[in-house]
Amino acid sequence: MNQQIRVRFAPSPTGYLHIGGARTAIFNWLFARHYKGIFTLRIEDTDRSRSTDEFLNLIIEGMKWLGLDWDEGPFRQTDRFDVYKNYAGRLIKEGKAYYCCCTPEELERKRQIAVASGLPMKYDGKCRDLNIKPAYMSTALRFKMPQEGQIIVNDLIKGHVAFENSQLEDLVIIRSDGTPTYNFVVVVDDIDMNISHIIRGDDHLNNTPKQIHIYEAFASKMPQFAHLPMILGHDKSRLSKRHGATSVLAYKEMGYLPEAIVNYLARLGWSHGDQEIFTKDEMIEYFSIENIGKSAAVFNPEKLLWLNSHYIINSNPLRLAGMVLPFLIQKKIVSEDQDIDIKWLSKAVNLLRERSKTLDELANSLRYFISDSVEIDPKASQKFLTTEGIKYLSEIRDSLSRLQDVSAAEIEKIFTDLSKTHNIKLGAIAQPVRVALTGGTASPGIYEIIEIIGKEKTIKRLSKAIEQLGKGFS
């Protein structure tokens, strides 16, 4: 047996968990679960000015909602500064890092000049051999990057990628305020946490040669790298807020199911033949880095919506009823203290399942099942609550009031009998009833609706519709 698989997801709490981050997390999680390895969560919060606990909590909430459980962590880099100091000390002792006293203004000026003359914008190494001693202020610690030869990144997705060492600059590993920087802490943590595979966005591919040199400076075993292609917006630029919702939790609020998000994101860049729908277990079983594509993918909200409706259709109505409840409360269809029969609710949910693409939609459709009265759409009323329609309405009402067993089957009998006696299509009766009961022209089967709404409420609504015409409202 080879060494244990250990991967990590390392978000920085400078924002909520977004779609791209979630996909990286999913791939890491899938990889760990597939190989029965360890998935660790690490919080990269070395940028203290931009990191907040609020974002951290939101990220954790998002992970939990998606069902991405981790085995170790969350570790916070701000808790590990002594570790980084230690590692940095080793580098200094071995002459692999040096202090730099260049000012930001000076560096910026040099960058300008480099751009103007078409040279790479890299640090010129001014302080490299000056042997500067650390001062209280304004000395940063830089890593001595090799300046000759090539470095090959052997990436599990991108293949062999070569970089010229001369393109790499002596990056700052400890800021002048004493805090360590990303490219350094990443390596230290991955060494310290014994990470075997680094699966991350390919926006980090250019950082990888620098990081490899740091690994080498510590004579550490090299992890395997796998750089995932980016997720793009519809205009093919990197997915961002201007393309719409990018926060995972925003999708929760819009009424998406976590399994739809996970399925969609997993399929974005990864595939298993022609299969589109995967259970979690299937994904874990089939997942393989080999089947991850190399090219960036455009995020397609429509396909996500389709997957969501698929999962809603195939969800247990009782579970859906529980999930839709917060939406009903938020819409004030149900009051917070209202005692609602979840079993009864699930019957209505059952009818609405295949007509709702989101829980939000589902909640809206539930309104006419739950509310006492229904608001009738004027257009629908005009079309179906005609003199003729009203006539059928009252006949249905009469038959219904005589009915003992208010079941869909019995109700159907009433409707079909009536259509036969008048020699008219079922729709001529069903549509007016539908309008009277639901307020609109589109709904689940009318017999089932009546069964769920119940005899009393149905008759009340039919009567109200009949009265409205009598008052000249049409």
Add this chain to the structure above:
RNA sequence: GGUCCCAUCGUCUAGAGGCCUAGGACAUAGCCCUCUCAAGGCUAAGACACGGGUUCGAAUCCCGUUGGGACUACCA
């Protein structure tokens, strides 16, 4: 500007030199089913960026062009 990555229907993708008159899915259109709306079923339209090689044979390999993207911080 420099470095690096990428390139099959509108979108996600299958495709590891002959199985490809390029398959599936979303979206779109039509039909069927039908009490409406959905769901479901069937059908249609729709792609190998371009140019050179290599090969008996290329979507698949190589080179170039073009186009997109990422990185280029004392951010991560």
